Amino acid sequence: MGQASTRDRIVIAAARLLQRQGYVGTGIKQIAKEAEATLGSVYHFFPGGKEAVAVAAIKYSSQEFAAVLRDALDSEEDPGAGVQACARQLAEGLRASGWTDGCPVTAAALETLGTDSEIQQACVNALRSWEQTVTDKLLRSGFQARDARELATTIIGALEGAEVTAQVNRSEEPLRATSRQLARLMDSYGVSRS
Amino acid sequence: MGQASTRDRIVIAAARLLQRQGYVGTGIKQIAKEAEATLGSVYHFFPGGKEAVAVAAIKYSSQEFAAVLRDALDSEEDPGAGVQACARQLAEGLRASGWTDGCPVTAAALETLGTDSEIQQACVNALRSWEQTVTDKLLRSGFQARDARELATTIIGALEGAEVTAQVNRSEEPLRATSRQLARLMDSYGVSRS
DNA sequence: ACGGCTCTAAAACGAACGCTCTAACCAGTA
DNA sequence: TACTGGTTAGAGCGTTCGTTTTAGAGCCGT
Numbered sequence: 001m002g003q004a005s006t007r008d009r010i011v012i013a014a015a016r017l018l019q020r021q022g023y024v025g026t027g028i029k030q031i032a033k034e035a036e037a038t039l040g041s042v043y044h045f046f047p048g049g050k051e052a053v054a055v056a057a058i059k060y061s062s063q064e065f066a067a068v069l070r071d072a073l074d075s076e077e078d079p080g081a082g083v084q085a086c087a088r089q090l091a092e093g094l095r096a097s098g099w100t101d102g103c104p105v106t107a108a109a110l111e112t113l114g115t116d117s118e119i120q121q122a123c124v125n126a127l128r129s130w131e132q133t134v135t136d137k138l139l140r141s142g143f144q145a146r147d148a149r150e151l152a153t154t155i156i157g158a159l160e161g162a163e164v165t166a167q168v169n170r171s172e173e174p175l176r177a178t179s180r181q182l183a184r185l186m187d188s189y190g191v192s193r194s
Numbered sequence: 195m196g197q198a199s200t201r202d203r204i205v206i207a208a209a210r211l212l213q214r215q216g217y218v219g220t221g222i223k224q225i226a227k228e229a230e231a232t233l234g235s236v237y238h239f240f241p242g243g244k245e246a247v248a249v250a251a252i253k254y255s256s257q258e259f260a261a262v263l264r265d266a267l268d269s270e271e272d273p274g275a276g277v278q279a280c281a282r283q284l285a286e287g288l289r290a291s292g293w294t295d296g297c298p299v300t301a302a303a304l305e306t307l308g309t310d311s312e313i314q315q316a317c318v319n320a321l322r323s324w325e326q327t328v329t330d331k332l333l334r335s336g337f338q339a340r341d342a343r344e345l346a347t348t349i350i351g352a353l354e355g356a357e358v359t360a361q362v363n364r365s366e367e368p369l370r371a372t373s374r375q376l377a378r379l380m381d382s383y384g385v386s387r388s
Numbered sequence: 389a390c391g392g393c394t395c396t397a398a399a400a401c402g403a404a405c406g407c408t409c410t411a412a413c414c415a416g417t418a
Numbered sequence: 419t420a421c422t423g424g425t426t427a428g429a430g431c432g433t434t435c436g437t438t439t440t441a442g443a444g445c446c447g448t
Contacts, residue, residue, distance in 0.1 A: 164355075
């Protein structure tokens with residue numbers, strides 16, 4: 001990480017801090033310190049201030065998780081098993097971080113709901129891209145378009161909620177239980193497998 | 195509300211503000227102003243300061259939502275229909291508040307994850323009591339104990355995630371889709387109805 | 389050697405934060 | 419009238435917030 005550019009270090013540090021303490025709870029000076037940069041650098045690369053840093057960080061986190069999601073889903077042929085693999089991946093990350101590093105979008109999204117900042121749009125885009133990733137997998141598995149979209153919304157939402165529950169309970173059981181039930185739900189559609 | 199005691203007004207105002215802007219985003223002076231009380235009153239009733247106010251507010255919100263949940267579930271005999279009624283209730287509240295008043299626990303829980311404050315425990319208790327409410331309904335409907343518990347975890351988590359998704363998208367569609375899928379999932383257990 | 393550029397460094401601004409403090413108000417009792 | 423305990427009122431503490439500002443490195447083509 002020592003060879004990463006200052007700008008990249010800022011984005012990555014901001015992403016991690018946002019994930020842990022949310023938007024309001026993260027100070028711009030803290031971001032600078034964590035990124036081993038100075039306040040001047042932060043405002044040089046992000047003249048828009050704290051909000052601009054947060055938007056860049058959320059976009060970064062969004063793509064990062066989209067990749068994790070895609071890999072987990074593609075690691076199994078059955079989409080239900082793929083969702084369970086994804087839940088295991090999430091649980092692993094949570095446990096490794098001491099249950100602090102949760103969904104990079106949820107916290108920031110909730111805190112800026114009233115405002116009309118660009119952060120909102122970044123969160124909407126993140127959720128949409130994740131849903132699309134799941135939808136694609138379901139379509140490839142033979143689901144009908146309408147079922148696939150509705151299931152994808154349900155799956156992303158349920159995983160998000162289960163992750164929060166897992167965090168506050170410091171247990172991966174909610175993620176396990178939820179992914180098991182999601183797999184059962186997908187099985188109930190009885191899609192023909194090639 | 196004019197006849198409510200000062201202490202009650204503080205708790206209610208804090209609950210609403212926590213719901214909208216989270217723990218860090220809500221100032222204790224703002225709580226006092228919103229409750230039409232003064233800072234002196236707040237610290238008189240809550241010597242523990244901001245954290246004590248938040249704990250009381252979360253407990254209050256927890257019981258409030260538990261009642262809503264119980265009523266919605268009991269309004270239908272079929273538990274799947276009950277969950278859908280609950281989702282409609284949530285959607286109604288969201289729309290009425292301009293998509294700002296979400297889950298009273300999620301935001302506060304996420305922001306205080308690293309800390310070991312009492313807020314964490316209050317959030318854990320809230321989630322547990324809601325899960326228990328759902329579990330009771332499922333048991334009464336003939337589900338096996340193990341299935342009921344796992345389903346309850348899934349349902350509460352999924353509703354939570356769907357509510358967040360609904361908030362950021364300013365649409366009640368995620369709640370509708372999720373509750374429909376949850377009802378389907380419950381139906382898949384094919385419990386005998388009396 | 390030079391101005392011109394990107395980037396870094398640190399001091400300082402006003403505002404807001406959580407919290408403490410003292411003084412006053414207002415029953416009820418004697 | 420005086421006293422008392424529960425409650426309200428608001429000034430002010432030290433700290434941190436996001437941001438601005440000014441100054442100075444380091445590098446490059448000429």
